[in-house]
Structures are given as structure tokens and as C-alpha cells.
Amino acid sequence: MRAHVDSDVCAGHGDCVATCGTVFTLTDDGYAEAIADEIPLAAVESVRAAAEHCPEHAINIDEG
Template identity: 50%
Template sequence: MKATVDDDRCRGHGICCSTCPEVFDLSDDGYAVVLGGEVPAEHENDVRVAARACPERAITVH
């Protein structure tokens, strides 16, 4: 599984970082970024939760 963040939609709420800090972080500009490439299997559910919780719908799960 992979996750991506749409830079045009992200507003830096940080919900994804709170939900799954192992996969998401905030850049120096305050917007979400995905750490690494493939999402580790043990974090897949948390990434799905983070995607659903994103108020801007900026996270896509592939």
C-alpha cells in the first residue's frame, strides 16, 4: 500500500500526523508529507483512518 498527500488540498491540520505519526509528518512549511515509500503492513489501518479523517480529503491510499 502507498499513501500520497495532495499538496494543493492539504491545509496542515495535522490530523494524519496525530493518527499515524509513523507514516505522516508535517514539513517545515506545515503541510503533511508521507514518510518513506510503502506503508508498513502494521500501519495500513491507521493510514486508512487518517485518510478518512482528513477534512480536506488530501490523502489518497493506493
């Protein structure tokens, strides 16, 4: 599984970082980005929660 933040949609609230700080970070521009690597198993649930609760629906999950 991988996660991707749509930078055109992200509003930089940082909720995803609070929910899953191992995968999401805020860049210097104030928007979120996800680690490029495969998401660690231990973080899968919190990534799903972050995607579900993103106010802008900016987080896409690639289950592959």
C-alpha cells in the same frame, strides 16, 4: 500500499500526523507529507483512518 498527500489540498491541520505518525509528518512549510516507501503492515489501519478523517480529503491511497 502507499499514501500520498495532495499538497494543493492539504491545509496542515496535522490530524493525519496525530492518527498515524509513522507515515505522516508535517514539513517545515506546515503541510503534511507521507513517507515514500511502502506502508508497513502495522500502519495500514491507521493510514486508512487518517485518509478517512482528513478534513480536506487530501490523502490518496494507492493500494498497489
